[in-house]
Amino acid sequence: MLAAAGEVAALSPWRRRRLGMTRRYQCAAEHLDNAYTSGREMMRWSVATIREDEPVPANVPAALEHFGEALRLLHRDFLVGREPEPTRARALQAIGEADEACAQGLEFSGNAVVAQLRAAVSELLQASGLSEAEANEQAGLTRHG
Numbered sequence: 001m002l003a004a005a006g007e008v009a010a011l012s013p014w015r016r017r018r019l020g021m022t023r024r025y026q027c028a029a030e031h032l033d034n035a036y037t038s039g040r041e042m043m044r045w046s047v048a049t050i051r052e053d054e055p056v057p058a059n060v061p062a063a064l065e066h067f068g069e070a071l072r073l074l075h076r077d078f079l080v081g082r083e084p085e086p087t088r089a090r091a092l093q094a095i096g097e098a099d100e101a102c103a104q105g106l107e108f109s110g111n112a113v114v115a116q117l118r119a120a121v122s123e124l125l126q127a128s129g130l131s132e133a134e135a136n137e138q139a140g141l142t143r144h145g
Helices: 002-011 016-051 059-080 085-104 108-127 132-139
Strands: none
Touching (some): 016 059, 016 108, 108 132
């Protein structure tokens, strides 16, 4: 569908102003799909955390909220054609909250939520134009120890 939209935007003088936005979505589509998949898994683990009555630091819901806002911001950034700095900043807030939650201590399902959040944030950052290596680093996927 994105390919067809790109063709219409390229060929139609009335749609040509949308060409840049369409191309941004084309480049981001695979990463957004991967972020969606990670988001679904994140929600499954969130339910498991609740069912198992695991303690959940307040930073976990805050991290999820920041991630959701980052997704909304990316859409807005694409629509207005600006560099997605607000998206990236909000995604990094999500990671900061996740790091704080990890420092406070999480149990099994909580750790799984944070792992999926990191994967989703990495994909979101890649959709925003960062390289895979840079996105993984910023999402905390390359840390050791």
